[in-house]
Amino acid sequence: VEVDASWRNARKIPETLFGVFFEEINHAGAGGLWAELARSYLSVVLWCGVKGNWKITNGFEAGGPHTPSNIDPWGIIGAKSCINVMTEQASYFKRNNVALRMEVLCDRPAVGIFNPGFWGMNIEEGKMYKLVMYIRSKDSVQLTAKLTCSETSGQLQSLASASTQGIVMSNWTKVELQLLAHGTCRTSRLELKTSKKGVIWLDQVSLMPSDTYKGHGFRKELMHMILELKPRFLRFPGGCFVEGNRLRNAFKWKETVGPWEERPGHYGDVWNYWTDDGLGYYELLQANFEDLGADPVWVVNAGISHTDYTNNTSITPFVKDAIDSLEFAKGSPKSTWGSIRAAMGHPDPFPVKFIAIGNENCRLKQIYQGHYMLFYKAIRGAYPDIQFISNCDGLNGQLDHPADFYDVHIYGNATELFVKKDMFYTASRTGPKAFVSEYAARNGKSATLFASLAEAAFLITLERNSDVVQMASYAPLFVNDNDRNWLPDAIVFNSWQQYGTPSYWVQTFFSESSGSVLHPITIRSSYSGSLASSAITWRDTEKSFLRVKVVNFGPHVVNLTVAVNGLQAGVNTTKSAVSILSSSNAMNENSFSSPNNVVPVTRALPHAGKEMQVLLAPYSLTSFD
Numbered sequence: 001v002e003v004d005a006s007w008r009n010a011r012k013i014p015e016t017l018f019g020v021f022f023e024e025i026n027h028a029g030a031g032g033l034w035a036e037l038a039r040s041y042l043s044v045v046l047w048c049g050v051k052g053n054w055k056i057t058n059g060f061e062a063g064g065p066h067t068p069s070n071i072d073p074w075g076i077i078g079a080k081s082c083i084n085v086m087t088e089q090a091s092y093f094k095r096n097n098v099a100l101r102m103e104v105l106c107d108r109p110a111v112g113i114f115n116p117g118f119w120g121m122n123i124e125e126g127k128m129y130k131l132v133m134y135i136r137s138k139d140s141v142q143l144t145a146k147l148t149c150s151e152t153s154g155q156l157q158s159l160a161s162a163s164t165q166g167i168v169m170s171n172w173t174k175v176e177l178q179l180l181a182h183g184t185c186r187t188s189r190l191e192l193k194t195s196k197k198g199v200i201w202l203d204q205v206s207l208m209p210s211d212t213y214k215g216h217g218f219r220k221e222l223m224h225m226i227l228e229l230k231p232r233f234l235r236f237p238g239g240c241f242v243e244g245n246r247l248r249n250a251f252k253w254k255e256t257v258g259p260w261e262e263r264p265g266h267y268g269d270v271w272n273y274w275t276d277d278g279l280g281y282y283e284l285l286q287a288n289f290e291d292l293g294a295d296p297v298w299v300v301n302a303g304i305s306h307t308d309y310t311n312n313t314s315i316t317p318f319v320k321d322a323i324d325s326l327e328f329a330k331g332s333p334k335s336t337w338g339s340i341r342a343a344m345g346h347p348d349p350f351p352v353k354f355i356a357i358g359n360e361n362c363r364l365k366q367i368y369q370g371h372y373m374l375f376y377k378a379i380r381g382a383y384p385d386i387q388f389i390s391n392c393d394g395l396n397g398q399l400d401h402p403a404d405f406y407d408v409h410i411y412g413n414a415t416e417l418f419v420k421k422d423m424f425y426t427a428s429r430t431g432p433k434a435f436v437s438e439y440a441a442r443n444g445k446s447a448t449l450f451a452s453l454a455e456a457a458f459l460i461t462l463e464r465n466s467d468v469v470q471m472a473s474y475a476p477l478f479v480n481d482n483d484r485n486w487l488p489d490a491i492v493f494n495s496w497q498q499y500g501t502p503s504y505w506v507q508t509f510f511s512e513s514s515g516s517v518l519h520p521i522t523i524r525s526s527y528s529g530s531l532a533s534s535a536i537t538w539r540d541t542e543k544s545f546l547r548v549k550v551v552n553f554g555p556h557v558v559n560l561t562v563a564v565n566g567l568q569a570g571v572n573t574t575k576s577a578v579s580i581l582s583s584s585n586a587m588n589e590n591s592f593s594s595p596n597n598v599v600p601v602t603r604a605l606p607h608a609g610k611e612m613q614v615l616l617a618p619y620s621l622t623s624f625d
């Protein structure tokens with residue numbers, strides 16, 4: 001391996017090269033990154049052989065706006081003779097007008113309802129949980145909220161409890177209770193019980209842990225895993241989620257901003273589950289700018305879903321939605337939409353720079369291009385600094401519409417991806433740049449080291465072609481193991497655990513690539529067909545290093561001499577280290593029981609020099625600093 005580490009032939013890698021793609025798929029948000037514990041909908045059910053969904057928001061919109069309807073996933077506690085529960089169109093909230101009516105017929109024993117959370121709530125000893133609910137009753141309300149554990153069979157163990165004060169709430173009243181847990185249980189539930197006869201209406205129930213990331217509502221451990229990747233951008237909120245199977249079920253940002261209680265939530269009909277939209281447009285902008293230090297890549301619906309689309313004459317509301325979304329993010333706090341952002345606590349604008357018009361919509365080329373131009377003209381006029389991402393293919397020819405980027409999605413099995421990586425060497429060097437907003441080595445069955453190494457080779461090729469590929473993100477980022485829509489994914493979690501797949505760990509090798517300097521590298525080996533390599537240097541006030549990465553995508557040990565020429569003064573070689581991602585079997589994976597089966601191992605490299613002898617393990621990614 002020969003590295004030309006001089007500045008002569010070096011080139012800066014774009015600041016934006018590696019980021020992440022957050023889509024509401026696999027419960028990435030609802031029941032995932034968004035820390036809300038009270039589950040507000042029933043997941044996919046099979047009914048008469050048809051995939052369907054009964055939904056309720058944090059409120060009780062089970063079975064749609066018509067009442068009485070289903071109250072799932074809530075359940076009833078108590079005998080039928082003592083409690084009567086039904087939904088009614090009685091809510092205070094206009095957009096979620098279905099509330100729960102609980103008629104209590106006996107004074108004892110206590111009866112009520114419970115929420116099972118997302119496959120169990122993770123309640124941890126010493127932590128505080130904030131319960132918010134809206135209550136109405138003609139009588140004084142003595143309601144006890146309890147977090148109980150169902151781990152032990154038989155009696156439910158109480159972990160925390162708090163009660164309302166027995167006051168009359170003849171108008172809808174927001175009630176907040178703090179629940180301090182004195183025990184830990186991963187499969188807890190929330191119970192709301194009373195032992196007093198009367199009728200109580202309930203709506204918009206939320207249970208949040210008090211220790212969310214920066215108080216922004218994100219599950220801390222999952223946020224830390226994203227932070228570890230140092231993403232330079234976050235593309236959101238989809239994916240197919242943005243499109244919908246039907247336009248009527250597509251993501252509508254205006255219904256995801258403002259107070260959470262007023263958000264109607266919506267049924268994501270591509271991934272078949274209901275989201276309460278607590279994690280809305282505002283929260284995702286905040287995640288970008290305040291939590292991750294990333295640039296948002298905002299994907300808007302182009303008036304096209306998987307099965308229907310608007311024509312050019314009825315596209316106007318979609319274009320207006322996009323313009324309004326930019327006013328919400330970037331507009332003055334006095335503007336119509338900017339004032340809503342300000343009221344939510346962010347008077348300063350979120351300086352959004354990238355907008356993607358649609359997702360995978362260029363399959364309807366004529367229609368898409370017509371729509372795209374209408375978005376383009378309107379947005380360019382109002383926000384000339386915004387960069388546009390088109391869904392059409394600019395790799396194999398020039399786009400026939402103006403754009404800054406074209407979106408490329410690349411999935412294939414590991415061997416295919418390893419071959420496909422080379423496609424960028426022949427891509428046009430003029431015109432818009434490529435944004436590989438989705439890629440993964442995929443067989444739909446497993447998340448192996450083998451697959452991740454194909455991705456590593458792919459990312460190395462992106463670094464080397466970063467004059468044309470200027471942004472890239474793996475897909476999907478998250479999966480809740482209890483309800484997978486897609487496999488593989490980078491981060492797997494349940495109510496209380498999480499681990500990175502080998503694909504996640506591969507991405508950590510690239511966390512310092514964006515904004516670094518790329519150097520020419522050549523490999524001469526009889527195994528060069530299964531090797532991929534790159535060399536970068538990083539220099540800032542805190543650290544400086546030359547990093548050589550080599551993927552061995554073959555079954556042999558490869559013996560190499562690494563020779564570095566022209567290393568610049570100031571690049572630190574005294575703290576050299578080698579990091580290796582490998583395993584005894586290339587088909588190995590990680591799991592909840594063995595989360596560290598395939599993780600990088602780093603050790604000091606005491607004899608690093610301008611020339612050194614190295615052995616690459618079979619099926620491995622090695623990085624020398």
Ligand code: AHR
Pocket residue numbers: 023025238239240241359360409438475476486
């Ligand atoms: O990443 C999963 C899905 O794959 C995305 O929603 C879609 O854009 C692509 O087809």
